[in-house]
Amino acid sequence: MKDKALPNLDRERAGVTGPWRAVAFALAIVGVAVLTLTEQAGGVETDARQRFWAAYLVNFGFYLSLSLGALFFVALQHLVRAGWSVGVRRLAELVAANLIWMGLLFLPILFSGRTFLYSWMDPSVVAGDKLLEWKEPYLNVPFFTARAVGYFVVWGLLAWFFLRQSSRQDASGDPALTRRMEKLAPGTLLLFALTVTFAAFDWFMSLEPHWFSTIYGVYYFAGAIVGAVAVLVLLAAAMQAGGWIHGAITVEHYHELGKLLLGFVVFWGYIAFSQYMLIWYANIPEESVWYLARQSGPWLWCSVALLVGNLFVPFLGLLPREVKRRRITLGAWAVWLLVFHWLDLYWLVMPTFSPASLPFGWPEAGCLVGMGCLFAAGIVHLAARRALAPVGDPRMNESLAYENLG
Amino acid sequence: MVSIPIDDNTNQDPTRRAPLVLGKADFETVTETVCRIAERPGAPVAWYVAFGISATLTVGLFAAIGWLIMTGIGVLGNNSPVFWGWPIVNFVFWVGIGHAGTLISAILFLFRQKWRTSINRFAEAMTIFAVMCAGIFPAVHVGRIWLVYWLAPYPNQMGMWPNFRSPLLWDVLAISTYATVSALFWYLGMIPDLATLRDRATTRLRRFAYGLFALGWQGSSGQWHRFEWAYLLLAALATPLVVSVHSVVSFDFAVAQLPGWHTTIFPPYFVAGAIFSGCAMVITLAVPARAYFGLKSLITIRHLDNMNKLILGTSLLVGYAYGIELFTAWYGGNMYEAFAFANRAGGPLAWVYWLMVSCNVIIPQLFWFKRCRTTPWIMVVVALLVNVGMWMERFVIIVSSLGRDFLPSSWGAFRPTMIDVMMFVGSFGLFLTCFLLFCRFLPMVAMAEVKGVLPHGEEKEGEGATDEH
Numbered sequence: 001m002k003d004k005a006l007p008n009l010d011r012e013r014a015g016v017t018g019p020w021r022a023v024a025f026a027l028a029i030v031g032v033a034v035l036t037l038t039e040q041a042g043g044v045e046t047d048a049r050q051r052f053w054a055a056y057l058v059n060f061g062f063y064l065s066l067s068l069g070a071l072f073f074v075a076l077q078h079l080v081r082a083g084w085s086v087g088v089r090r091l092a093e094l095v096a097a098n099l100i101w102m103g104l105l106f107l108p109i110l111f112s113g114r115t116f117l118y119s120w121m122d123p124s125v126v127a128g129d130k131l132l133e134w135k136e137p138y139l140n141v142p143f144f145t146a147r148a149v150g151y152f153v154v155w156g157l158l159a160w161f162f163l164r165q166s167s168r169q170d171a172s173g174d175p176a177l178t179r180r181m182e183k184l185a186p187g188t189l190l191l192f193a194l195t196v197t198f199a200a201f202d203w204f205m206s207l208e209p210h211w212f213s214t215i216y217g218v219y220y221f222a223g224a225i226v227g228a229v230a231v232l233v234l235l236a237a238a239m240q241a242g243g244w245i246h247g248a249i250t251v252e253h254y255h256e257l258g259k260l261l262l263g264f265v266v267f268w269g270y271i272a273f274s275q276y277m278l279i280w281y282a283n284i285p286e287e288s289v290w291y292l293a294r295q296s297g298p299w300l301w302c303s304v305a306l307l308v309g310n311l312f313v314p315f316l317g318l319l320p321r322e323v324k325r326r327r328i329t330l331g332a333w334a335v336w337l338l339v340f341h342w343l344d345l346y347w348l349v350m351p352t353f354s355p356a357s358l359p360f361g362w363p364e365a366g367c368l369v370g371m372g373c374l375f376a377a378g379i380v381h382l383a384a385r386r387a388l389a390p391v392g393d394p395r396m397n398e399s400l401a402y403e404n405l406g
Numbered sequence: 407m408v409s410i411p412i413d414d415n416t417n418q419d420p421t422r423r424a425p426l427v428l429g430k431a432d433f434e435t436v437t438e439t440v441c442r443i444a445e446r447p448g449a450p451v452a453w454y455v456a457f458g459i460s461a462t463l464t465v466g467l468f469a470a471i472g473w474l475i476m477t478g479i480g481v482l483g484n485n486s487p488v489f490w491g492w493p494i495v496n497f498v499f500w501v502g503i504g505h506a507g508t509l510i511s512a513i514l515f516l517f518r519q520k521w522r523t524s525i526n527r528f529a530e531a532m533t534i535f536a537v538m539c540a541g542i543f544p545a546v547h548v549g550r551i552w553l554v555y556w557l558a559p560y561p562n563q564m565g566m567w568p569n570f571r572s573p574l575l576w577d578v579l580a581i582s583t584y585a586t587v588s589a590l591f592w593y594l595g596m597i598p599d600l601a602t603l604r605d606r607a608t609t610r611l612r613r614f615a616y617g618l619f620a621l622g623w624q625g626s627s628g629q630w631h632r633f634e635w636a637y638l639l640l641a642a643l644a645t646p647l648v649v650s651v652h653s654v655v656s657f658d659f660a661v662a663q664l665p666g667w668h669t670t671i672f673p674p675y676f677v678a679g680a681i682f683s684g685c686a687m688v689i690t691l692a693v694p695a696r697a698y699f700g701l702k703s704l705i706t707i708r709h710l711d712n713m714n715k716l717i718l719g720t721s722l723l724v725g726y727a728y729g730i731e732l733f734t735a736w737y738g739g740n741m742y743e744a745f746a747f748a749n750r751a752g753g754p755l756a757w758v759y760w761l762m763v764s765c766n767v768i769i770p771q772l773f774w775f776k777r778c779r780t781t782p783w784i785m786v787v788v789a790l791l792v793n794v795g796m797w798m799e800r801f802v803i804i805v806s807s808l809g810r811d812f813l814p815s816s817w818g819a820f821r822p823t824m825i826d827v828m829m830f831v832g833s834f835g836l837f838l839t840c841f842l843l844f845c846r847f848l849p850m851v852a853m854a855e856v857k858g859v860l861p862h863g864e865e866k867e868g869e870g871a872t873d874e875h
Contacts, residue, residue: 083423284663284668
């Protein structure tokens, strides 16, 4: 270890103080109000209701992916026993722990929205459709519900476990807690892979119940991890700018997060290309129909925008070293990538409901803002009265002393 | 002779990092330990025995290839409907083996996994020899091998170009790029060590030979500066290749409409399988090599433990792909796809399928237990079985899908011939011959890099190099 003075962590040790629980409560109220208003404003016609629920699903998928990506990030750091990332890990733990409430956001879909979203839930659609009849052992409402409950239980327990153990360590500094988290990391990732895959199949792939793609789960994951790292960058920058985090996060951590962002952007591109190229090349109608919808009319421009905006441009933009080492430039790219990650979810869901136009109006914006308030409320609530960096982690000094050489 | 005491560095104490190199680890010991293998006057008897066997098998390989060229493709088992038989199975198998070397040398370098320094050199060597073995098969099975240069796109007076939309052409480009970059990377990294061997050489011939390839390396700070930049850049260039090469190989299958071949998860699934089999081959070679050449203090149990974790992780990824493929074969509701998997699991080649599942998914689960990850004989057994399983996987993919496709009237079985067997076994001969020559004449461990992770005398006594960062 180099003999340089390590940054001061007094600010982080003191933890977050102030009436933040009240702020979280207020945010939650606003969020619920905005969502309710958005739902009511649309009226009762089937088209309007369907549009609301499609917008709801897009945004649910978006915020859910951020928390799932964060859970992956936390478990991965423990799996590889990373030292550099300790300074930013608490933020990821907080974002991931939002999963304990994410199930509540799914309840409206389960109780009300599902009939507008999933055509296979309509017995009159299934009757006579050989494929849907064939798929009934999997695509049926009770099993769909049971699976969703299972996913949320698994995610909530895992995310809560990591936040709780890590928070306990703030006070005790007990290395045994690190060992405990490391022991659970491989199993977490195993469960994560299975649950995320089937959740993506259930909630997004089954919107087109005839269609299938084996890489679909990986595709959803690839977008999720880009979104999660982008959120980490923004949270770190905001918390530091606001004085909540002082020394725990250094310029080196931003540089590392920027590299991860670049790497996962390419990974998303690789997965998206694998899916598209193989379906385009073989040109089998049962598969290519999905891309045909996304290449027809205005959706073509959405597809092209996704390719350029979510892969080519950020790839070039994130290459320079200085871009990744400056909070403002890296933050700007994080915002950019979140916008396009949202567009990715939009592109996955919307063509089913709106084949000839790209709807964006009150339903989409209302769900984005309303759910965003709830998402923020969850993080603020979890962060209140907690340290924003794992100050008791035995590898904290390693993270503080960490430097990028190349 | 220098002997280095062995102790345990597999602890996982979060408050400190375990040492990477064990025993009395100073610069001189590292140089002595590695160089004496290449400098020892006669090789040990066992080396000659192994070399004799593998060289004989290599002769068998080239004899079989000669017979193939003189007679024609009919000497192989390839026939309607299984036009891709063992040669392509072997090709995919060997390309896959190579991937662990590039992963260790490039990706782990970018991830600053300093434990890679002890094993990267021979893993890279393994990559190059594996790619050599792989390249032979598609080349000789094209039929008129004297026209094999038609595969390359070049301006010619016939105005004839290969089909740029064909993955077979992408393969040619991917594999040749991969071979070139891997060889450059391997050679570049070896230059400082070749200079060490040159400086220690006691005969004129050795000084000349090592001196020629050391390219006048003096170890000046200017040279080191450029060397490290070049190494970093090559690592960044080689990283996409780890993913792209086997993705392109997977396209050979997945772009087709054949049930069992056409599925979108193929590219990442093939990459995971490639790294899986490659890591298993690293274990297969590293365990005997470290025991035989006295490298236990440099290639420690911790290194093997880490490799075994990689094997477990990639085994789970491969298992995930098998599972999702099976699920989708049912969920998709396509009767041909469903039949392809029912045929694999219950058809005439079911035993190969279940052998594959056992070797690739079930047996590697042993690596959840630390005892299995740290006991050399257990890991060698598992690694060998993984290699068997991964060969079987390619056999299952190729032969079961081609043998029974859409029309039952066009079904057929595949039976390998003696030439198939000779070429397959012979490719192992070629691989091992090259590897044995490498062990004998070149620095098996990247001395200069290992020295970079040693403590520089500042640390307190007893603290070794650590894999911090």
